[in-house]
Amino acid sequence: AQSVSQHNHHVILSEAASLELGCNYSYGGTVNLFWYVQYPGQHLQLLLKYFSGDPLVKGIKGFEAEFIKSKFSFNLRKPSVQWSDTAEYFCAVASGSARQLTFGSGTQLTVLP
C-alpha cells in the first residue's frame, strides 16, 4: 500500500519568509500528486497538481511544487508567505489511473503578521 509522509507537523513563519513543506511518498509506479489547502473552518481546496510533463508545477496564490522522481518527493514552496496563508496543507497521491487519494497527515502553517 502506498503511503505519504509530511514530516513538518507545524511550521511557524513571519510574513515575507520563504516556505518549503516536505512531502514524500512510497509507491514505485506512476503517481499523480496533489497539494490541498484547508483554511480555518473551510473545506479542502486544490492548490496545485502534477500528472506528467514539467516537474515544476505552479498553482494558485503563488505556490509551486517540484516533483523529484528519484527522491519520491513533491515539496511545496512559496517565496514569500502572507498572513492569509495560515492554513493546513495536505499532500496527496493517487497511483496510476486510480482516483483514490492517499493523504499525508498534514502540515499546519502559521504565519505571524
Added chain:
Amino acid sequence: NAGVTQTPKFQVLKTGQSMTLQCAQDMNHEYMSWYRQDPGMGLRLIHYSVGAGITDQGEVPNGYNVSRSTTEDFPLRLLSAAPSQTSVYFCASSLSGRGPDEQYFGPGTRLTVT
C-alpha cells in the same frame, strides 16, 4: 453550480444510534468518495463510487455503508455509532472514475459520538 454539498454540518449522536450523512453534487461527476479527517492523521478514504450502482471500500470502511442510486447523491450511513467514529467527514467528487483528475470537496460534517 452549488458544487459538493453536505448535510448536516454538525451532528451529535449517542453510542449505538444510526444516521445518514448526505452528500450531493450538481456537476454530473461520475466519481464520488467519503473521507474522514482525524487530527494528525490527514484524510482517510472510507468508501468510493465510480458511478451509479457501483461502490467499493476504501482504507477504513468498517462501520459504514454507502449506496449510489443516482449520479448526484452518495449518502454515508453509520449503522451503530461508536465514539471512534467521532470525526469530520468530507465528501468529494471528480468528473471521471478513470485517469487523473482533481477532486472537489464538500464543506464537511462534524460528527461527535458520545
